[in-house]
Amino acid sequence: MSDDVLVMRGITKRFAGVTALHEVSLTVRRGEIHAICGENGAGKSTLMKVLSGVHPHGTYEGEILFEGEPCAFQSVRDSERRGIVIIHQELALCGQLSVAENIFLGNERSRRGFVDWNRTNHEAQALLDRVGLRESPTTRVDDLGVGKQQLVEIAKALSKEVKLLILDEPTAALNDDDSQHLLDLLDGLRSEGVTSVIISHKLGEVTRISDTVTVLRDGKTIETLPAQGLSEDRIIAGMVGRDLEHRFPPRTPDIGEEVLRIEDWTVHSPAQPDRVVVDRATLSLRRGEIVGLAGLMGAGRTELAMSVFGRSYGVGVSGRVVKDGREIDTRTVRSAIRHGIAYVSEDRKRYGLNLIEGVQRNVSAAALDKLSSRGWVNENEENSVAERYRRSMGIRTSSVSTPTGTLSGGNQQKVVLAKWMFTDPDVLILDEPTRGIDVGAKYEIYSIINDLAAQGRAVLVISSELPELLGLCDRVYALSEGRITGEVSREEATQERLMQYMTRGQGS
Amino acid sequence: MTTKTAAAPAAAPSEPSSRFSINMRQSGIYVAFALIVVLFAVLTDGALLQPQNISNIIVQNSYVLILAIGMILVIIGGHIDLSVGSTVALTGAVCAVLTVQWGLPWPLAVLLTLLSGALIGAAQGYWIAYFGIPAFIVTLAGMLVFRALTMTTLGNQGIGPFPDEIRSLSNGFTSGYLGNIGLGPLGGADLVSLLAGLACVAGFALSQWRKRSARLGYGQSVDPMPVFVLKIAGVALVVMAVVVQLARFRNLPWVLVLLAALALGYSLMANNSVFGRHIYSIGGNLQAATLSGVKVKAVTFWVFVNMGALAGLAGVIFAGRLNQAGPTAGMSFELDAIAAAFIGGAAVQGGVGKVVGAITGGLIMGVINNGMSLIGSPSERVMLVKGLVLLVAVAYDVWTKRRG
Structure with a gap:
């Protein structure tokens, strides 16, 4: 029992009527690497935010015991004081400051109110050695790649004498070498007695590095399994569940000719122009057809859609868009609209509405x-x-x-x-059309989508919810690391099959 | 479910019509204006509302009001323009050179001056819209650059006097073509001015009536008839009261005629034109506007071109009023114009504001200026009050937004 460094019991967290976490429990043993797996929206990040005090005590129900003592964190500062450090998916570094300044940000090595630069840089150097980052502490963080920035974050965590390190999708933005280095580092920290919790979609990594796996689904703890001998398929089975209720309005598809084809579509990241975000993707849509696009966070779904819609995302875009057999120009939003393409953003408040x-x-x-x-x-x-x-x-x-x-x-x-x-429009691209809305409204949205298809329009639905894609779509493409890794018809589609395609080529 | 059938005549009482209910956030500014006028009318024993003084308030503030019209569009688009004071000075200088030194006919000179203003706006609009430099920086630079160019143009001295036509545009009044008419105890008043005022009121009433009929034709809710009549009557009363006072003094100032035309034109443009809508959508949500196919850069560019042209107009009028183009013309006009826009209900983050609101905001400051100087307040106190009014107006706006 004393071996359990962290116990979370009966955690329930609601946002304005939506239950994000329902009676979630999590037990982490001292000195292990504990992986948390689940689909997008399963509640993984919310759980970690509850733990680290981003959601303060009192805004959730349930109890947290850290090293046997109950915790009531009001802020991230409180949890950090206890040695719990979270590293978010979007790194929280000040790019204009040096590595050393970032490491000790908010925790400055100072004497009588003045920063002691010798000590700052000296201690930073020691921490950099520990995480295996061969850079000078005075380097500007913006001059480092994402992989090295990730290491700076970890060095920062170590400077706070971390006991429990939480990493949210640490390798999502990293290439294979950087990922490998990071995983080796976590392995090393484990032997030094640091406990880690990692949230990851890359199941290959999960099975390789972690000791224990907890699976969340729809805001509930499904199971906690020892990672020893655990197969990826077994994890996927837990993640997707098996309850597909009648949540979808009935529809008889009436599918016509091909209306839109995207060929060899390649997009590079505007932040790192040498990074390929969408890699030679080819897909086609037919009149009256509802087509799904499945993919995990960071697979390039939104990037694909927005780059087609008036180059609203990305640089170095290449490929062809063919509508009704003729290549069309979609380089501006206006021309895309003129050619009958509509894009409904995943973030309606930021990109959709005034x-x-x-x-x-x-x-x-x-x-x-x-x-x-x-x-x-x-x-x-x-x-x-x-x-x-x-x-x-x-x-x-x-x-x-x-x-x-x-x-x-x-x-x-x-x-x-x-x-x-x-x-x-002839073609509607709907990006997460039901994100953050309740079940009743979802049914109405599904009905609208069915009507659109019945009017002879083609609909491309991007969704993180596999049941939604299975319930709605005539065909589903799976996207992984920017590549179309599979295409399945309504008849062949299962969540397990899609999840295999969606995780293909990742980690392992 | 409150699904209403289309052919509902007048407003059904159950319909929570947003047009009928008084929107405090938008109408607060007009109420405040009325209260300020009443306050100073009392404090000055009615001197504020004397015919000559009303005329003075309009003429003295005309150039700031013109700037405020341009500024509100800039602010709705989510930007700011700090250079308009210097642009007023530079365009005034250009106008002086064209008329006084080169002897061009005045209509041509005015046209070229407006064009030069537009060009100034275009230069700044290019950096802001197409190069992506924040408007604050570009126009701060413009403020310095155009002031410097003014001094170069003028050779550090005033140029004047201006042709009579330009002077009367700023300072002059319409002539009494039809003579005076007796108004009993109020004495004689200019018939043309009164007829113009009546025409304005009639035009307003007619356009409101047609709008109402069109809304009814589309089965939309409208104000009940008594409220509708009351609103028209209220507007008619205010317009005629001002016109009668002006008619008793020296007829209508030309600049008022100009202002009325600008206010009407720009209100229509902001509310009903595609271009106006695009300004609101850019200020309201830039990304959504971009993803809706709005040509964000072009719209931003033209908003600044328009601001420059209006600053050119203000430059002509200000120079004409002083009968001289001077190197210090237009100092801190940008601040008055910005303050007018914000007092008039514009939002700092853009997307919100009305042309009429900005004009009212400008008039509030004008009345405070005028009223306080009538009661002999020192200028530092006037400045103090104007500053606090700006703060309170925006605080009120923030407060109502938070509650809503």
Whole structure:
């Protein structure tokens, strides 16, 4: 019992009506590497935020025991004082500062209020040696690659005398060599007695390095297994579960000719122009067809969609977009819209809506030309268009001039869909169309998607929820590390099969 | 479910019509303006509302109001323009050179001056929209550069006097073509001015009526008839009161005619044109606008071109009013214009604001200036009050937003 460094019991965490964690339990033994696996949205990151005090004590239910003592962290500072350090997926480093400054940020080596630079750099050097980073402590962090930045984060954690190190997707952005170095480092820290919790999608790594695996699904702990002899398939079985309820409206597909084909599509990261984000992807959509695009976080799904839609993401884009048999130009958003392509973003608040304007002005935003003559907008026509969508889609709002910022997530999503339906597209790309909305609204969104397909439009659905793809789509492509690794029809598709494609070529 | 059928005449009482309910955040500014006018009318024993003084307030603030119209569009687009004061000085100098030194006919000179203003705006708009430098930096640089160019152009001395036509555009009044008419105890008043005022009111009432009919035709909610009539009557009362006072003094200032035209034109543009909508959408959510196919860069560019042209107009009017283009013209006008926009309800992060609001904001400051000088307050106190009014106005805006 005293061997358990961390015990979390009955953790329940709710966000505005959505239960992110439900009675989750986690026990971590001293000196082990404990992996947490689960689909996107299973609650892994939320659990770690509860543990590290990002979500302060009192905003969740349940108890946390660290080294046998109950914890009530109010902030990250509290948890760090106890030796719990979390390294987030998005690194929290100040790029303009030096490695040494970053390591001791908020924890400066100082004398009477003045930074002691000799001590800072000296101690930083010792920490860098420990994590095996051969760089000068005075190097600017921006001048290091992501892999080395990750090591700086770990050095920073070690400077705080870490007892429990939490890493959220530490290798997601790393290449194979850097990943290997990082895993070796974790292995070394384990022999020094540091306990680690890693969240990872790369099941090959998980089975190789960890001692114990806990699987989360839909905000619940499914099982905790010893990693010894554990197969990837066994983990996948736990991650996807087997309950596929009748959550989808019935539909009879009526599939026609090919309407859009994306060929040899390659995209590079704007931050690191030498990194390939989408790698020679080829996919096609037919009229009346709902096609899924499955992939784990960082697989390049959104990047693929946005780069096709007016080069809204990425640099060094190459490949062809063919619509109705003719190559088309989609280099600007306007030309993409003109060619009948619509893209509904995964982040409706950031990329989809003008939250301070009314429903009607959002609905018209992508097709204002249809409501205007000689540059003047017909507001009455605009209102009645919005009114029409409000009725047909069941957008619940007191009036069409209500600011969209006051609507619920499901209704906001309907407004964004209405906006793109009003452009009368032949192809709709829906990126996480049901993210963050409740089950009832999801059913309505599914019905809308079915209607769109029934009207002869092609719909590409990007989703992290495999059941959603299986329930909705006629065909599903799997994307892994920017490559299309598989294509399965509705009949052949199972979650296990998709998950195998989605994790193919990763880690192992 | 409150699905309403289309053919609902007038407003059904159950419909929570946003047009009917008083929106405190938007109408607060007009209420505040009315209170400030009443306050100073009382403090100055009515001197504030004397015919000559009303005329003075309009003429003295005309150039800031013109700048405020351009500035509100810049701010709605999520930017700022610190260079307009210097642009006023430079365009005034250009106008002086064209008319006084080169002797060009005044309409051509004014046109070229507006063009030079637009060019200044285009230069800044290029760096902001296409090069991606924050407007704050670009226009701060512009503030220095254009002030320097003003001094170069003028050779560090004032140039004047201006042709009469330009002077009367800034300072002059419409002529009494039809003579005066007796208004009983109020004395004689200019008939043309009164007729113009009546025409304005009639035009406003007609356009509101047509808008209402169109909304009804589309089955949308409108104000109940009594509220509608009351609103029209209120506007008519205020307009006619101002016009009567002006008609009793020296008829309508030309600059008021110009301002009215600009206010009307730019309000329509902001609310009803595709271009205006694009400005709001860029300020409201840049990414969403980009992903909706709005030509963000072009719109931003033209917003600054427009600002430059309006600053050119303000430059002509200011120089004409002083009858001289001087190197210190337009000092701190940018701050007055920015303050007017924010007092008038613009949001710092963009996407929100109205042309009429900015004009009202400018008038609030004008009335405070004028009223306080009438009661003999020293200028430091005027500055103090104006600063606090700006702070309170924005604080009120933030507060209502947080509650909402």
